[in-house]
Amino acid sequence: MILYTTMPQEIIFPADISEYEKQRVVAYNGISLVVQQTEMNAYQIVRNLSTDPAHYLNSDYAPGQTIYLGP
Template sequence: MILYTTMPQELIFPVENGEYEKQRVIDFNGVSLVVQQTEMNNYQIVRNLSTDPAHYLSSEYSPGQTINFP
């Protein structure tokens, strides 16, 4: 079976240690992001899943940034 996807293998076939249980995919301002919850309603960007090159150049969507998401 061949999977043609931008998702990392760890999200498709989760590992048993629970490291990826804290991560989720959200749509923030029209940009798909993998985020990890740090505090209540605060998320840290882990990965940018957008196909638009302009989203990668914007520091707002770069990994490590903290965003507020309801």
């Protein structure tokens, strides 16, 4: 896609880094997940990074689910 404009790229495509700073990658039951902390030991799944299709069918690892990690 080509945009013919005099506007700087930062205005057209703003980079909101603060949202990504709250996320981190964890291994939960052998599955790589991108999570965002909601409480002290509670995390909400943002993205499933697994390459196994069976992990996507398991609703326990679906985005939006809450998992609890030990200290």
